[in-house]
Amino acid sequence: MPKLRVRGLTKVFGPHPRRALELMEQGMSRSDILERTGQLLAVAEVDLDIDEGELFVVMGLSGSGKSTVIRMLNRLIEPTAGTVELDGERIDQLSPAELRSMRQRKLSMVFQHFALFPHRTVGENAAYGLKVQGIDEDEARERALHALDTVGLGDRVDAYPHELSGGMQQRVGLARGLATEADILLMDEPFSALDPLIRRDMQDLLAELQAELNRTIVFITHDLNEAMRLGDRICVLKDGRVVQVGTGAEIIDNPANQYVADFVSDVDRSRVLTAVHAMRKPRRTFSPKDSPREVLDWLDEQEFNGVYVLDSEGRVLGVARDDRLAAGLRSGATTIENLLIEDYASAQHDTLLSELAGLAAHHTVPIAVTDETGKLFGVVPRAHLLAALSNEEAEVDA
Amino acid sequence: MLNPLLAQALNVELPLGDAADTGVRWVIDTFDWLFSAIRFIVGGIVDYTELALITPSPLIMTAVFAGIALVATRSWGLPVFTIVAFLLVDAMGMFAFAMQTLALVFVATVLAVIIGVPLGILAARNERVSTTIKPILDFMQTMPSFVYLLLAVFFFRIGRVPGVMSALIFAMPPAVRLTELGIRQVDAEVVEAAHAFGARPREVLTGVQLPLARASILAGINQVIMLSLSMVVIAGLGGAPGLGAEVVRAVTRMDIGMGIEGGLGVVALAIYLDRVTAAFGREGRGRRKEGPASTDEQSLSDDDADDDTPAEGGGDTSTTATTTSGATS
Numbered sequence: 001m002p003k004l005r006v007r008g009l010t011k012v013f014g015p016h017p018r019r020a021l022e023l024m025e026q027g028m029s030r031s032d033i034l035e036r037t038g039q040l041l042a043v044a045e046v047d048l049d050i051d052e053g054e055l056f057v058v059m060g061l062s063g064s065g066k067s068t069v070i071r072m073l074n075r076l077i078e079p080t081a082g083t084v085e086l087d088g089e090r091i092d093q094l095s096p097a098e099l100r101s102m103r104q105r106k107l108s109m110v111f112q113h114f115a116l117f118p119h120r121t122v123g124e125n126a127a128y129g130l131k132v133q134g135i136d137e138d139e140a141r142e143r144a145l146h147a148l149d150t151v152g153l154g155d156r157v158d159a160y161p162h163e164l165s166g167g168m169q170q171r172v173g174l175a176r177g178l179a180t181e182a183d184i185l186l187m188d189e190p191f192s193a194l195d196p197l198i199r200r201d202m203q204d205l206l207a208e209l210q211a212e213l214n215r216t217i218v219f220i221t222h223d224l225n226e227a228m229r230l231g232d233r234i235c236v237l238k239d240g241r242v243v244q245v246g247t248g249a250e251i252i253d254n255p256a257n258q259y260v261a262d263f264v265s266d267v268d269r270s271r272v273l274t275a276v277h278a279m280r281k282p283r284r285t286f287s288p289k290d291s292p293r294e295v296l297d298w299l300d301e302q303e304f305n306g307v308y309v310l311d312s313e314g315r316v317l318g319v320a321r322d323d324r325l326a327a328g329l330r331s332g333a334t335t336i337e338n339l340l341i342e343d344y345a346s347a348q349h350d351t352l353l354s355e356l357a358g359l360a361a362h363h364t365v366p367i368a369v370t371d372e373t374g375k376l377f378g379v380v381p382r383a384h385l386l387a388a389l390s391n392e393e394a395e396v397d398a
Numbered sequence: 399m400l401n402p403l404l405a406q407a408l409n410v411e412l413p414l415g416d417a418a419d420t421g422v423r424w425v426i427d428t429f430d431w432l433f434s435a436i437r438f439i440v441g442g443i444v445d446y447t448e449l450a451l452i453t454p455s456p457l458i459m460t461a462v463f464a465g466i467a468l469v470a471t472r473s474w475g476l477p478v479f480t481i482v483a484f485l486l487v488d489a490m491g492m493f494a495f496a497m498q499t500l501a502l503v504f505v506a507t508v509l510a511v512i513i514g515v516p517l518g519i520l521a522a523r524n525e526r527v528s529t530t531i532k533p534i535l536d537f538m539q540t541m542p543s544f545v546y547l548l549l550a551v552f553f554f555r556i557g558r559v560p561g562v563m564s565a566l567i568f569a570m571p572p573a574v575r576l577t578e579l580g581i582r583q584v585d586a587e588v589v590e591a592a593h594a595f596g597a598r599p600r601e602v603l604t605g606v607q608l609p610l611a612r613a614s615i616l617a618g619i620n621q622v623i624m625l626s627l628s629m630v631v632i633a634g635l636g637g638a639p640g641l642g643a644e645v646v647r648a649v650t651r652m653d654i655g656m657g658i659e660g661g662l663g664v665v666a667l668a669i670y671l672d673r674v675t676a677a678f679g680r681e682g683r684g685r686r687k688e689g690p691a692s693t694d695e696q697s698l699s700d701d702d703a704d705d706d707t708p709a710e711g712g713g714d715t716s717t718t719a720t721t722t723s724g725a726t727s
Contacts, residue, residue: 076590104596115591119609129595180595 001088002049003216004073004184009046009082011068011240014039017080030239042068043240046082053214057231059221065240066220070186073218074107075099086184104133108182112189114169116161122148122172123157129180147179148172150209167198171205178213187219191226203229224263228252228272236260248272270354270389275347275369278356278388279378282366285310288317288337292325295336299325306364308376309340315374319344319365346370349377353389360385422552437559440505444558448501456493460484463670470677479673483666492641492663499630499640500667502558506565506626511619514570518577518618519603528578535571543568543629551636561638565629572621580614581607616679623671631664641667 012020020039023032030041043065050056060066071077073084075091084091086106094102108129116125124131127144135143148154151171161169170190177185191199207230210217221227227234228248236243236251244256252272255261283302286295286309299307299322306321318340328339345359346368359367366379426433451459460481467476487496521528546567550560584607592602608615634642641663648657 071590074594076593100596100598102596103594107594109591109594111587111591113585113587115585115587117588117591117606117610128592132592132595132597132601176591176595186594 003052003054003087004048004050004218005083005085006046006048006050006073007083007085009043009048009069009072009084010041010080011043011065011072011077012039012041012080021081041240043072046237046240046242048235048242048245050216050218052216054232055210055217055219055230057219057221057227057234058237059224059227059231059234060237061222063239064237066222066237067188068240069237070188070218070220073184073186074103074109104129104180106183107186108177108180108184109186109188110170110173110177110190113193114161114166114173116169116172116176118161120160121157122153122159122161122164125161125172126157126175126179128176129182133180144175144179147175150178151175151205165198166194167202170194170202174202174206174209178209178215183216185215185217187217189220189222192221192223199226206230224267228267236263249274249277253277268354270357271352273353273388274349275351275353275356275367275380276349278353278380278384279349279369280381280384282308282376282379285376286320286336287312288340289335292320292328292333292336292339295320296322296325296329304365306343308344308365308368308379309336310376313373314376316344316346316368316370316376318342319363321364344368346374347380348372353385356380356385357389422549426552433553436563437554440509440562441557441559444501444505444562447504448498451497451501452494456484456488459493459497460488467670467674470674476670476673476677480670483670487663487666490659490663492644492659495639495641495644495660496663496667497640499627499642499664502561502565502630502633502638502640503623503626503667503671506562506569506630507619507623509562509566510570510573510622510626513566514573514618514622515577515615518574518615519581519608521574521578522581522607531574535574538567539571543632544635546629547633547636550633556637558638560636561630561633561642564633564636565626568629569622569625572618572625573615574618576614576618576621577611580611580618583614584610613679616675620672620675620679623675624668627664627668627671 010021010024012024014020014037016037016039019037020033020041023036024041024044028036030044033039033041046069048056058066058069068077072079072082073091075094079092082092086102089102091099091102117128120128123141123144126148127140130140130143131137145154145157148157148171151174153168153171153175156164156168161172164172170193173190177187191202194202203226219227219230231248233245233247234251235245236256238259244251244260246254249272251260252264252267252269255264284298284307286307288309288311290309295307299305299320304322306319309317309320311317319342320336320339321341321343324339324341325336328336333339344363344365344367347356347359347370349369349371351369356367360380360382366381367385368379369377371377454462463484464477464480467480468474470476484493484496487493517527517531521531543564546564547560550564550567554560554563588610589602589606592606597605630638630640631642631645634640634644634646637643641660644660645657645664648654648660
């Protein structure tokens with residue numbers, strides 16, 4: 001069961017949401033509904049299943065409704081329709097008091113412009129969620145300090161927010177979100193107000209923390225590269241509707257429609273796609289007992305210079321290269337067993353294309369993709385690699 | 399060749415003044431018990447305040463005022479001015495009158511703040527209250543102040559109480575307005591943050607909104623003080639004792655010297671009250687620790703940040719009102 005389950009989540013801004021809802025059910029677009037009723041359909045029928053320990057990214061451009069979506073999860077904005085379930089508990093049906101208690105225990109939030117309390121110290125800011133829960137001051141201070149330590153600000157507890165740089169302020173925001181040990185951390189474009197270098201640092205920090213803490217995080221961004229770097233899965237939002245949900249690689253490799261395709265067109269594919277996306281089955285492999293003549297004939301026919309030779313378990317023994325085979329024939333070898341060379345590069349199925357690019361240049365045979373035991377999965381020919389990087393269907397013969 | 403009907407229509411006079419006159423008399427008769435009660439309570443408070451200010455010798459009071467100025471401004475300029483000014487007032491024989499005026503200002507201000515600040519809070523949280531209150535405040539501020547005095551004298555007879563009550567009405571609007579403005583100006587995201595961590599509406603108000611609206615609220619209180627001072631002086635016409643009564647007496651006797659003495663007393667009091675309350679209103683005075691901002695990361699102004707952050711357009715900009723009401727309900 002997913003940790004957070006969202007069904008049909010919808011928000012209409014305006015005094016007469018019902019009319020807009022009717023038109024939405026008839027499948028009308030946001031702009032038509034706005035024209036016909038004057039009501040703005042900000043978010044329409046969003047379904048999400050977010051698993052425990054997942055960093056789930058909701059990505060969209062301005063006006064896509066992503067901020068509204070995240071605010072409906074903790075009801076900073078009341079949904080017009082739809083359900084939000086956390087561990088099977090209906091957030092959308094909680095009374096105000098129950099909602100407060102839910103926010104205190106299970107939902108915390110990090111904001112785009114940090115939203116620190118300027119009149120409180122860094123320590124008091126980090127302890128805010130605990131203070132609201134009524135946890136006693138010493139314990140709250142200690143837990144806040146611990147949270148500040150994890151974000152590297154343990155020595156600034158007594159400073160005021162305005163004394164810190166933007167990146168450090170957002171670390172405080174993050175510490176405030178972590179201190180309550182809530183099940184779900186909502187992050188509303190937390191790094192987009194930071195300059196690019198600091199943003200990079202903060203992304204690294206979050207990735208590091210997440211590897212350790214394994215929180216369930218809903219992360220909003222308009223930056224596709226950020227989404228790709230951080231997200232276990234990504235949900236692409238357009239005009240308030242979900243266009244596609246999937247891992248970064250799935251979205252790049254198989255965009256749901258032209259909008260997503262255009263969107264991902266300038267993403268650095270080499271840092272998202274892996275060997276799997278450029279791999280094909282080897283056309284043929286040989287065993288060490290095969291004769292040099294047979295292999296050489298096949299290479300000739302295919303106009304290849306080399307081929308992988310596998311043992312009976314499918315593990316790579318080496319490469320049979322044409323010049324070595326020819327030399328072997330002249331000296332009377334009957335099998336290729338002693339003619340193999342180590343002239344190849346190997347990679348795992350999850351090796352990024354950016355790393356493969358460096359390996360591809362130097363060898364006569366395609367890159368071998370192997371599992372942990374050395375078994376050959378497939379090969380990545382240079383032409384496939386280039387095709388995958390340039391977003392063309394990899395139908396090239398290689 | 400005017401149509402006689404039209405001519406008649408143009409000549410119609412609404413007997414608004416008569417109606418108001420009748421209405422006021424009816425109110426006086428009907429709510430006499432209420433006005434008596436107010437006269438008794440407010441009059442008592444003013445009397446005791448006045449007593450507290452007049453009983454110590456002027457030298458002691460001057461020292462106290464200078465001390466307050468020192469605490470407020472943490473510099474020597476205002477305390478020195480205070481000593482010189484109040485000793486001068488004393489030398490002119492106006493000190494007791496100044497204290498009477500101060501007592502009226504004090505009571506009027508306290509009442510205006512007690513009523514005005516909560517009204518401002520209410521207006522900031524409720525759109526309907528805000529739109530209802532606005533024209534009333536406009537009315538209160540633009541009605542000539544003499545009219546209040548006239549009404550107050552009708553309701554509360556002559557003396558201190560009509561002075562306080564007319565000053566209360568005349569001076570309260572800034573307390574309401576600047577409280578509302580101050581709370582509305584608090585960064586919406588910061589308020590959201592408090593809600594997001596599960597704070598109760600009261601905790602959001604007292605822990606976040608009011609502290610962050612502090613400068614604006616104190617600016618409002620400063621305005622209240624200045625306006626009630628001006629009204630309390632005018633109330634001299636209605637028999638309120640103090641510098642105002644002295645000035646009125648000087649005017650009726652054409653006594654220029656006395657008029658100038660009374661006037662200087664008002665000026666001294668006004669400058670003192672304004673500077674002291676303005677100093678208290680200065681944001682974060684002495685509360686934030688000094689310390690060099692860290693330089694290992696580049697600090698960003700909000701403007702810079704906004705450049706690479708397209709604001710959520712459309713639906714999301716119109717959410718603020720809904721957000722707050724949704725979250726506080």
